[in-house]
Amino acid sequence: MQVLVFNAGSSSLKFGIFSVTTETHEVFKGSYERFRAGGCECRFRHGETDERGAVEFDSPSEALKVVPAALKRFGLDAIDAVGHRIVHGGARFTSPTLLDDETVEAIEALTPLAPLHNPANLEAVRLCRGLWPDISQVAVFDTAFHLDNPAFANTYAVPARWRDAGLRRYGFHGTSHKYVAERAAQEIGRPFSDLQLVSIHLGNGASICAVNRGHSMDSSMGMTPLEGLVMGTRSGDVDPGAFGFLSRELQLSVQEIEDALYYESGLKGLAGSSDMRDIEDRAAKGDPEAQLAIEIYAYRAKKYVGAYAAAMGGLSIASIRSSSASESPSFRRSWTAGSASHANGTNPFLIPVCRGSFHRTQRIDELQPGKVLLVVRNHNTVVCTCDRSDDHVESAARAASGLAVRH
Ligand SMILES: Nc1ncnc2c1ncn2[C@@H]1O[C@H](COP(=O)(O)OP(=O)(O)O)[C@@H](O)[C@H]1O
Ligand SMILES: CC(=O)OP(=O)(O)O
Numbered sequence: 001m002q003v004l005v006f007n008a009g010s011s012s013l014k015f016g017i018f019s020v021t022t023e024t025h026e027v028f029k030g031s032y033e034r035f036r037a038g039g040c041e042c043r044f045r046h047g048e049t050d051e052r053g054a055v056e057f058d059s060p061s062e063a064l065k066v067v068p069a070a071l072k073r074f075g076l077d078a079i080d081a082v083g084h085r086i087v088h089g090g091a092r093f094t095s096p097t098l099l100d101d102e103t104v105e106a107i108e109a110l111t112p113l114a115p116l117h118n119p120a121n122l123e124a125v126r127l128c129r130g131l132w133p134d135i136s137q138v139a140v141f142d143t144a145f146h147l148d149n150p151a152f153a154n155t156y157a158v159p160a161r162w163r164d165a166g167l168r169r170y171g172f173h174g175t176s177h178k179y180v181a182e183r184a185a186q187e188i189g190r191p192f193s194d195l196q197l198v199s200i201h202l203g204n205g206a207s208i209c210a211v212n213r214g215h216s217m218d219s220s221m222g223m224t225p226l227e228g229l230v231m232g233t234r235s236g237d238v239d240p241g242a243f244g245f246l247s248r249e250l251q252l253s254v255q256e257i258e259d260a261l262y263y264e265s266g267l268k269g270l271a272g273s274s275d276m277r278d279i280e281d282r283a284a285k286g287d288p289e290a291q292l293a294i295e296i297y298a299y300r301a302k303k304y305v306g307a308y309a310a311a312m313g314g315l316s317i318a319s320i321r322s323s324s325a326s327e328s329p330s331f332r333r334s335w336t337a338g339s340a341s342h343a344n345g346t347n348p349f350l351i352p353v354c355r356g357s358f359h360r361t362q363r364i365d366e367l368q369p370g371k372v373l374l375v376v377r378n379h380n381t382v383v384c385t386c387d388r389s390d391d392h393v394e395s396a397a398r399a400a401s402g403l404a405v406r407h
């Protein structure tokens with residue numbers, strides 16, 4: 001079965017064709033990213049072909065329209081099912097779901113809780129439903145993995161009437177965290193259900209998940225993908241007291257504050273660009289603003305790792321799925337800063353929060369681009385071989401093939 005999969009993210013459009021039999025095998029991988037006014041970068045990989053180029057689209061939505069032609073050019077337009085990564089599935093979507101008018105409408109209703117994502121995800125759904133009305137379209141949800149988080153982790157300490165209205169924590173990047181955690185367990189040959197794992201996902205959106213003995217226990221994102229880590233354009237954690245301050249001092253409306261937290265904050269707010277590659281270039285030339293932005297970004301992530309290790313009562317593995325971790329020397333310096341072992345280049349951030357010592361830790365500067373690093377306590381360290389862009393899409397391909405067969 002040939003499955004087309006879309007991950008229409010906040011800063012990129014990724015898609016792939018999977019051949020799904022007993023094994024799931026990616027036969028084509030396409031992406032449009034680094035959108036700027038007037039253009040973006042594209043890449044298509046198929047067999048021996050690895051084509052890179054610059055094209056004129058200035059948004060993922062523009063790029064989406066040419067995907068069918070790109071697939072046709074590679075002779076890949078015979079499709080049996082389509083899988084879509086959908087970011088917010090609310091409390092309703094607990095598992096992969098066939099898309100029809102009613103489910104699409106329900107996902108659309110969740111747009112206020114994921115304004116950067118659900119509209120982009122649904123554009124891909126609409127395009128595919130228009131092109132292939134008779135083919136099963138399946139959604140997999142970032143939120144589903146976290147839906148059984150314990151109440152002490154997913155409840156905000158706010159008035160009951162707010163909670164009754166639906167104010168609660170969800171968590172995102174669930175397909176990625178689950179995929180990486182399962183692969184981590186496989187790599188070290190231990191049951192998933194035995195491990196206390198912290199999964200660190202650093203992309204344009206970024207989150208950390210405590211995966212406790214096979215289940216998501218907590219994650220740094222909340223009701224929306226705005227809480228938690230510093231991201232490309234999103235602030236992550238900010239004192240809620242900021243709303244009153246900004247309203248009184250700068251006379252900003254709720255909408256203005258929310259827009260700034262989603263679109264103008266994070267790395268962009270700190271250093272003028274949302275892309276770690278730009279900031280790394282400037283940091284390497286000694287730009288203090290860029291250096292501080294990277295320090296803040298790394299520091300916030302490290303804080304969550306420590307918190308989750310403490311919350312789970314231990315830590316077997318930390319995994320990092322991140323281009324910045326693999327390719328930004330300033331990030332790696334900040335990540336290992338503040339530790340006595342810094343001098344020998346190990347990645348010691350876990351030591352203060354773990355009992356015992358590390359048998360051996362992976363040098364973070366050995367992390368290969370596109371790979372996931374696992375830091376394993378009392379085991380030989382393993383670099384897991386999953387590609388950083390496979391996590392959401394592979395989950396979607398499996399789900400789509402399963403549901404399409406049953407449909
Ligand atoms: N070579 C690189 N070096 C440093 N950072 C990178 C590199 N490639 C990508 N990044 C960072 O990762 C982000 C893209 O993450 P990704 O997860 O692919 O996007 P999305 O969150 O839109 O799916 C970029 O915005 C950039 O900050
Ligand atoms: C949920 C989220 O932040 O997704 P992305 O990383 O694709 O922006």
Ligand SMILES: [Mg+2]
Nearest residue numbers: 009203204205
């Ligand atoms: Mg992403």
